[in-house]
Amino acid sequence: MINGIATLNDRRIFFLGVNTGFLADGKPDERYLRFYATRSSSSLHCAIIGNVVVPGGYGSNAVSPTLTAEPVWTDLAAAIRRGGSMPGIQLATAWEGYAGSRRFVGAKPHEIIQKARQLVTGMGRGRIAGVLDSFEAAAAMAERHGFSHIQLHAAHGYLLGLLVDSRINSDSMYVLERLATLAVILRRAKVETSIRISLKTGEPNFDNIGTADFQDTIARLPFDYIDLSSGFYNIDKRLIYPTHPNILAARLNESLETGARHPDRAFILSGRAIRHDWTKLPSNVHLGLCRDLIANPNFLQEPHSGCHNHNKCHYYSRGSSHLTCGRWLNA
Numbered sequence: 001m002i003n004g005i006a007t008l009n010d011r012r013i014f015f016l017g018v019n020t021g022f023l024a025d026g027k028p029d030e031r032y033l034r035f036y037a038t039r040s041s042s043s044l045h046c047a048i049i050g051n052v053v054v055p056g057g058y059g060s061n062a063v064s065p066t067l068t069a070e071p072v073w074t075d076l077a078a079a080i081r082r083g084g085s086m087p088g089i090q091l092a093t094a095w096e097g098y099a100g101s102r103r104f105v106g107a108k109p110h111e112i113i114q115k116a117r118q119l120v121t122g123m124g125r126g127r128i129a130g131v132l133d134s135f136e137a138a139a140a141m142a143e144r145h146g147f148s149h150i151q152l153h154a155a156h157g158y159l160l161g162l163l164v165d166s167r168i169n170s171d172s173m174y175v176l177e178r179l180a181t182l183a184v185i186l187r188r189a190k191v192e193t194s195i196r197i198s199l200k201t202g203e204p205n206f207d208n209i210g211t212a213d214f215q216d217t218i219a220r221l222p223f224d225y226i227d228l229s230s231g232f233y234n235i236d237k238r239l240i241y242p243t244h245p246n247i248l249a250a251r252l253n254e255s256l257e258t259g260a261r262h263p264d265r266a267f268i269l270s271g272r273a274i275r276h277d278w279t280k281l282p283s284n285v286h287l288g289l290c291r292d293l294i295a296n297p298n299f300l301q302e303p304h305s306g307c308h309n310h311n312k313c314h315y316y317s318r319g320s321s322h323l324t325c326g327r328w329l330n331a
Helices: 030-039 072-083 109-145 159-163 172-188 211-219 245-261 291-295
Strands: 013-015 046-053 086-092 149-154 192-198 225-229 267-270 285-289
Touching (some): 046 149, 072 086, 086 192, 172 192, 285 291
Parallel strands (some): 192 225, 267 285
């Protein structure tokens, strides 16, 4: 249970990005708008709509929305703002042929890392530049639609997460420089920014070498917030969606260690990783919620009534086409 949430006055609360699957003809439908509008409030700093594919990019599953110039995106940003929250958008891409595992733990994690290196090496500077061009174009489009917070999804084994990691991409410095420039441009335009990363992949041999250096490299980028997630989707989804006490404790400790190394930077920590009084955490760590707000749209007003770990929200792993919840009957 999250303690002290009702008394927070120096921390910001984010609704972290989630892919709802609420689409019609590939576009957000009325369920999508209602989902975010009902969860937005003056108590929530920012509602970040999740896993939106950049133009020309590839979704992580068949119901990943792609950002376009169509007015539905403006309507969505306006609905969140009317609810009282800052409208945010998480930009992402996988790659052609990407297939997310329906299993929670992959059988051969070392092969996922090896294939990631092969994929990036085969892209070359030209194709990598094209991917970054797409993120820049998507950020500009999102700003025009009225989104005031833009998050780059560089976690969970998606393409941007491979490109920013020198252990996978030998040309990562070029990528980091392009992202730093984008963050500065957005800041000048008064747009809040964040980048989501995985603290580790779930492949032990890979994670034992250079993990802290990777985290520190990302933390030095000029984004307003570093959103700390964990796990690669096709290696170990238990790290992305932690429920076991040991995994939750490790996630919390790794997040706090990263934040402590960069006391002048702001971080977003998943609320499910918190098992003690939130008010005792460092001042540079802000609160990110997901499953609790899925389960109860009024969770910020009813902090003792959140997720009950029914796990129905893992719709892709369960073979469903959109998000459902054992508590939220409107899903």
